[in-house]
Structures are given as structure tokens and as C-alpha cells.
Amino acid sequence: DAMVIQNPRYQVTQFGKPVTLSCSQTLNHNVMYWYQQKSSQAPKLLFHYYDKDFNNEADTPDNFQSRRPNTSFCFLDIRSPGLGDAAMYLCATSTPGTAGSNQPQHFGDGTRLSIL
Amino acid sequence: SQQGEEDPQALSIQEGENATMNCSYKTSINNLQWYRQNSGRGLVHLILIRSNEREKHSGRLRVTLDTSKKSSSLLITASRAADTASYFCAARGNNRLAFGKGNQVVVIP
Numbered sequence: 001d002a003m004v005i006q007n008p009r010y011q012v013t014q015f016g017k018p019v020t021l022s023c024s025q026t027l028n029h030n031v032m033y034w035y036q037q038k039s040s041q042a043p044k045l046l047f048h049y050y051d052k053d054f055n056n057e058a059d060t061p062d063n064f065q066s067r068r069p070n071t072s073f074c075f076l077d078i079r080s081p082g083l084g085d086a087a088m089y090l091c092a093t094s095t096p097g098t099a100g101s102n103q104p105q106h107f108g109d110g111t112r113l114s115i116l
Numbered sequence: 117s118q119q120g121e122e123d124p125q126a127l128s129i130q131e132g133e134n135a136t137m138n139c140s141y142k143t144s145i146n147n148l149q150w151y152r153q154n155s156g157r158g159l160v161h162l163i164l165i166r167s168n169e170r171e172k173h174s175g176r177l178r179v180t181l182d183t184s185k186k187s188s189s190l191l192i193t194a195s196r197a198a199d200t201a202s203y204f205c206a207a208r209g210n211n212r213l214a215f216g217k218g219n220q221v222v223v224i225p
Contacts, residue, residue, distance in 0.1 A: 004158075042204065042215035043159070090158055104149055105213065107158035 003027070006091050006108035013081055014116050021076040021111045023091030032074040033105065034066060035090040043090055049074060050096065078113075086115045126220045135192040137219045139205035140185075148181055148188045149206045149213070159204065163190075197225045 004025045013019040023032065031050050035043035047056045049068045063085070065077040078085055089112075092105040129135055141148070147166045151159040165172045165181045165188065172179050178191040192199055202218040 006158075040218075042217050044215075045212060092159075104161035104164055105159075106161065107151075109158045110156075112156070 004091055004093055004106050004108035006089075006111050008111060009109065010112050010114070012114045012116060015083065016080045019078050019081055019113065021078075021089050021091075021113070023074045023076070023108055024072050025074075025091075025093045025106075026072070027093050027106060028071060029093035029095050029106070030071075031094045031096060032068060033092040033094075034064075034074070034076050035092065036085075037088040037090055037110070039087075046076070081113070081115050083115050086113055088112050125217070126222075128222045128224065129195055131195060131197055131223055131225050133195055135195050135199070135221050135223075137190045137203055137205075137221070139188045139190070139207075139216055141188075141205075141207040141214070142186065143207075143209060145183075145207045145209040147208045148179075149208060150177075150179060150188075150190050151204045151206060151215075153202045153204065153218070155201075162203075192221075195221075195223045197223050199223045 007022050011019060031048060033048040034046045036046055037043040045057050046060045046064055047066050063079050067075045076089055088110045090110045091108045094103045094105045127135055145167055147164050149164045150162045152162055153159045163172060163174045163177050163179050165179050167183055170181060176193045181188045188205060200223045202220050204215050204218045206213045206215045
């Protein structure tokens, strides 16, 4: 089945130690998103790619970076994780849609990041 | 900024009852989407209603949209234990999807 896969499901890292989360998709969607979701809160968009075009949200910390080497894969790099970065990180994909926006997003099951 | 906001935050019902959740947003939208999230999992898209639509059905789901009041509601009829989850509305506009805080729904068998 076509899907969005995130690895690993659980990641533990040390304070300040760089960590990379990965996302792959078999949907061949142009757009890929990274969200941060803290406990009992709404998902917060960090950035998204439209093909290779990177779009950063204004309030996303510089500590968060992303790479998209090809259509199928997208990575989230946290350069120096702090305790406040502990959260669920969700990857999602969508097509742009004929209207540019009337398309749902397809989510992976997320990576839960813990900081020691 | 636009932000979906659900009301109420938590709902506990008996199996077979209906569950209603409301959502409000602040600016103009292209569409309003509802998602479900089971504990520890990703979000699953349930239903999308366009800004020019007023009501939409999908199985046991009924969603309404009132653009004059900038509000939407999601009704789950004949709830099942498997409907236990968090439900998020998301307002689509300005090329971004803004999620609300979510409703925790618990369906008691």
C-alpha cells in the first residue's frame, strides 16, 4: 500500500547531540511537510517542500533544518536538541491539487523524540 | 493568523451515542478539514469541506461549515469504541493548514 513511513518510531538523543529523523513516501506526492506536535497540542508546521522548493515557517528555530534529496525522502535535522524539542515529529505529504490547496495531507505515524 | 479551535476539548460518551465537535477559525479559508489521531499515531484525514459547501457526509460522519460565522462542526453518529481518538480540525488558507488544539473523544463500550 502507498504510504508515508517515518523512522524510527522512537528516538532518544542527548541534549545538544545532533539527530536526524527520516520520512519516506510511496505516494509520489510533490509536497512534503514536517510538523512538531507536543503533548495534547495541535501539530505545528515547521517547514515544507514543494518539489525541491523549501519553505520555512517564520517561527521555526534555526536549530531545525531539512533536506529532500529526492521525491521519496525527506529528513529533519535538529542540530543541537534542547529539552524543549522533545515532541512527536510528524511527516506528511500532499499533491498540490488543481486549486492549489483542496487536497488532504497524508501523515506518517511520527517519530517520538526524547531528549536526555 | 488563522487557527482552527475545537470545542469542547474532551468528550466521553456511550457507544451508540452521537458525538459533536465544533471548530472556529479566524480568517478566510479554501477548505476546512477534519483529522483523527489515535494515541501515539499520525493523523488520518477524515473529511474535507470546501468553502463553498455547507454540509458534507461520509459514512457516519457529517460535517457542516458556516463561513459567515467562521465555524464548522463534526458529527459522528452511532459511535463505536473504535472511534476513541483525538479529532482535529484544520483550516486551509494562505497556502497553509492551521490545526486546532483537538478534541479527545472517549467512547465507552
